[in-house]
Amino acid sequence: MIGPNITHAVIPVAGFGTRMLPLSKSVPKELLPLGNRPAIHYVVEEAIAAGIKHIVLVGHAQKSAIENYFDINAELDSQLRAKGKEVLADSLNWLPEDVTVSMIRQGKALGLGHAVLAARPIIGEHDFAVLLPDVVLDPFTGDMSADNLAFMMDAFGADNHSQILVDNVADEDVHKYGIAKLSDASNIDEQSDINTSFKVAGFVEKPNLADAPSKLAVVGRYVFSNKIFDYLANTKASVGGEIQLTDAIDALISEYGVNVTTMRGNSYDAGDMRSYVQAFIYFAEQQLAEDK
Template sequence: MKKITHAVIPVAGFGTRMLPLSKSVPKELLPLGNRPAIHYVVEEAIAAGIKHIVLIGHAQKSAIENYFDINAELDNQLRAKGKDELADSLNWLPDDVTVSMIRQGKPLGLGHAVLAARPIIGEHNFAVLLPDVVLDPFNGDMSTDNLSFMIDAFAKDSHSQILVDKVADEDVHKYGIAQLHEVFSDASAVDDEADMNVSFKVAGFVEKPNVVEAPSRLAVVGRYVFSNKIFDYLANTEASVGGEIQLTDAIDALISEYGVNVTTMRGDSYDAGDMRSYMQAFIYFAQQQLADKE
């Protein structure tokens, strides 16, 4: 099986949880230390071997596309002033990595956004990284290990992979929660392997359940590795809650026919689309960057 080299990053959301910061600046470009949040997400994908990144946005998100392009005027001015090192740091994408952008058109949900990438992804299997979720790149490079592990696990048995992490009872209602097969119904077996990635089959997902009805405490983190077959299910998924095409509905269909695995996460993650978590993340990333300079 060919190694996965394509990734989709949906960036079409308006970031209402981050208003008024996100009124004129895309939430994905809000800084975490001295870099925008999406910078870390793209670095994570590249470190895992991704060569073609497809951004799914809309007309008001062109600034994100510009961030990954070369600003020729700025580049020339910096080099004219002898600031070649700074200019090089701004043009950091490797030569063999391509970033494309597609407009989603109508805001019909995450599933619709992923489906919008089909003309570029074609017949390739691919990863999906949600830009709100930033994994900790300072914690022993565990952020890159997660996606790399998922890609390698997919190569072994062709089961799509979904990253999960254990959440506190009071946070269960915020996430899609994994419904485990009976052999893994006691999540303590997973906890025992907290220092390593573990991949195993999942029975399904429950979207934002209350804590009493939650089938586990393993929440979807925002990293996926999909078989190309997910596109067929998305194309035939009808709009549901809020008139949106839900990615979880297509995943459930994929589970029933081909099977899907969850991968337990190593390291820490931050929700950069939530104001409280974003502020914590900004302080953390800034402190790590300052420490690196000392």
Template sequence: MKKVTHAVIPVAGFGSRMLPLSKSIPKELLPLGRLPVIHYVIEEAIAAGIKHIVLVTHPQKQAIENYFDINVELDTALRESGKISLADNLQWLPDDVKISSIRQGKRLGLGHAVGAARPIIDGHHFAVLLPDVVIDPFKTNYAKQNLAYMTQQFLETGHSQILVDPVAEEDIHKYGVAELGEETKIYAKSQTNASLPVTGFVEKPDAKEAPSNLAVVGRYVFDCQILDYLDRTAPDKKGEIQLTDAIDALIQSAPVDVATMIGNSFDAGNMSTYLEAFNYFSEQQL
């Protein structure tokens, strides 16, 4: 099986949970310490072997495309003023990594956003990374290890992989959680990755009714057949195409695994958790 070298990052959303900050600045470009949120997500993908990153974007998010492009005027001005090192640091993307953009058009849910990348990723295995979820890049390179583990498991088994992490009982209702069998199972945090077969997902269940405490983190690895399931997925009550619905349909005909996460993740798309993440990242970079 060929390697997983493509990744989709959906960035077309309004970022309504981050208003008013995100009114004029894409939430993906808000700072975590010295770098914008999406910078860490892109670095994570590259470290895990991704070579072609597809940003599913919107006309109002052009600033994200500009961030990864070369500003010739700025580059020239920095070099002419002797700031060679700073100019070089701004061109940090490896030569063998390509970033493409494709517009989602109407914002019709995460599944719709992933499906919008079909013209570029069709025929390729690919990862999906949510841009407001950042895995701690400062502790033993866990960010690379998680995604690299998922891609390797996918190559060895052919099973799509979905990253999950145990959450506290009082927080279960905030997440989509994995269903692994008939009995409710409570998992503890581990220092090693593991893959477990999943039978479905339950969106934001009450803790007493939840099939497990394994919450979806925001990292996925798929065979391109998921695109066909997305095409057949009916809109929900809000008129949106949900990725979870397509995954549930996929599970009925093909094995899917959840991969347990090592390290910690940060929700940079919610104001309170973003502020906590900002403080942590800033302290690490002092």
């Protein structure tokens, strides 16, 4: 069942992709391919499959190629159809008619929290999802990847608690992520293959394993109450001179409560070179297998 109240999603695409240099010097990291499609293609497909109708890209002047990717290239479309390549032309214009993709500029690069806040003029009073384009959920495992977001949307509709997707990570990777501190850790079933939702007491950013409150790491999918905008607007810059999304989440937890949702399936970090190469090979192999 798809949560009926969430129809908007924010995808922040303003980052320069320094972990992917030199590949990302002239090509936005979000357009780097996984198989025969750019990474952001899968993220947008995931959002649409979960019921999102309006996607807001938060970028900057050098990221207009991303917006162009989701637009119709009339000249290319005309040429392909003139050559009898209707199937190929149709595959390039794949966005459903009831889905809108908009882009708004972040302006100053003041962090993830600031990027989400920049979408407020378009999101308005709607509750909304946030999908980080660096994180691509495996789309080759049935509906599992889209089901994560749909579950979060349903869970939000049930109790109005914002939801944050988490996944169990290996001991050696704990220091790379924001780690959830749960209100009731006894509810964790690390081997579960179903989505579950728990209250979260807070997050610890990139802790050492010995200091980590759990091994549940933030994956890069959020469903937020519109109230998060008020907290972001009042959040002061902290680490690196940036407005941190986690600071606003902590404030939201203290007043309204926030849940974490455990993830089903696998995810890939498409913003890290080693993980990206592994993901590219996997996606290409899956697509070749489907084409046989």
